[in-house]
Amino acid sequence: MNIYHISAECYPIAKVGGLGDVVGALPKYQNKIGETSSVIMPFYNNKFTQSHTFKRVFSGRFNLGRPFGFDILTLEDNTLGYDLYLVHIPELLYTDYVYSSNDTNRFLGFQIATLDWLVQLEKKPDIVHCHDHHTGLIPFMMSQSYAYHKLRTTPTVVTIHNGQYQGWFSHNKIHLIPPFDFSKAGLLDWKHLINPLASAIKCAWKVTTVSPNYMEELKYAANGLEDLLRYESGKCVGILNGIDDKVWDPATDDNLIQNYSLKTVVSGKKANKQWLCKEFNLNPELPLFAFIGRLVGEKGADLLPQIFHNSLVHKNLSIIMLGSGDSSVEHQLDQLKYQHPGHYNNYIGYNERLAHIVYAAADFLVMPSRVEPCGLNQMYALRYGTVPIVNKVGGLKDTVQDFDDNGFGILHDGATVHEGSFAIHRAINFYNDADRFKKNRNLIMKIDHSWDSSAQAYINLYNSLIL
């Protein structure tokens, strides 16, 4: 089967968050099963594109108010485990960032150029798999735009990684979408705006999201799309994300200060913890708690300053925070450095290598998310022998069970300061029960969250669409 994943992010080419991880891993595992799975993404101006060489496989021009030229590039010396195609539109996409506050034209251009290329391929795609709203107009264009008539019978799948972001824009840009029968314009609309995510839900053959529990939650809280998701529930399914267990393996991860396996976990985690604590002036003798992620409301980031402060006053833990986002949360967190020297520190920004070291060094990872479609951090934590402390939502509920309930992590019921602080208190008691904590660490490192079974679940879904 010839599968094309279309996405704004793909690790290691360009990653802002979990979308990049998923698109960088899923095709690799689908190829392992024996399918032909490729990725199409924008050609950004970044470290990866500057340090690799590419060859052109197609050139074209499209109209977006005025003509734009574009090239489809492919990677020379590709060791990614899947074919990679980059859409190079110098005037729209060749930027040193992935997202900005004004992305409508950028991602419209990306989608149009992608289809202009796909439609003229001799070997038609068997499946077009779109990820998030940046590629959400593709199912509409494939089924309605005259220019893509040849792709009308190609099944489309859309995966919602985050239903909060929908990419809406005004109807006065409708003329930028390649011509279609105007009586079908309703397929683009949601609440008087063109809503790419809503359009994808209406037009794709199947809609998936990244955990079964989040699929259920979306029917009641989807930033305005609840009714639509309930109405379309017959074609919706939740498939739990996996992790790339080649990239995320403490035994081989070359980001780490010291590698470790199940056998060497005690000394290995200790070496990483000591390095990190020295680097960030933290006490390595105390249990180390970590947060990694975007500092936004969905992640419960606004709760962190108070949760951390409540815990830090007892002086019985160290905390490292790695993330960026809301500037007032960044500022409040940064202040904790001065209030709790030796016990709290942070890195405000994005740092892939440091994230790997933090997963390895920490004893606990906190995730007080209000919304968490799947969450990858808790799965990385488990693989690195770090106990996740999570609010019981979305995919966190699907992947973490409480240690007091025959499980291995810490669950709290609600994204509140009280719940988050009390969970840390429980974690410290757990840590002090050294035998139980050690046994638990061995158990969590063995949990298999690799992509194998979910990659197969997607293949089964595609098969159900191929007539």
Ligand SMILES: Nc1ncnc2c1ncn2[C@@H]1O[C@H](COP(=O)(O)OP(=O)(O)O[C@H]2O[C@H](CO)[C@@H](O)[C@H](O)[C@H]2O)[C@@H](O)[C@H]1O
């Ligand atoms: N400052 C920083 N420095 C270095 N690395 C950082 C970082 N901040 C975050 N990361 C990394 O980015 C990734 C975040 O993944 P998540 O799944 O938690 O988040 P995200 O909300 O972006 O994704 C959305 O899509 C994914 C994929 O479907 C869903 O799991 C998730 O619930 C949904 O919100 C992890 O690899 C993490 O280590």
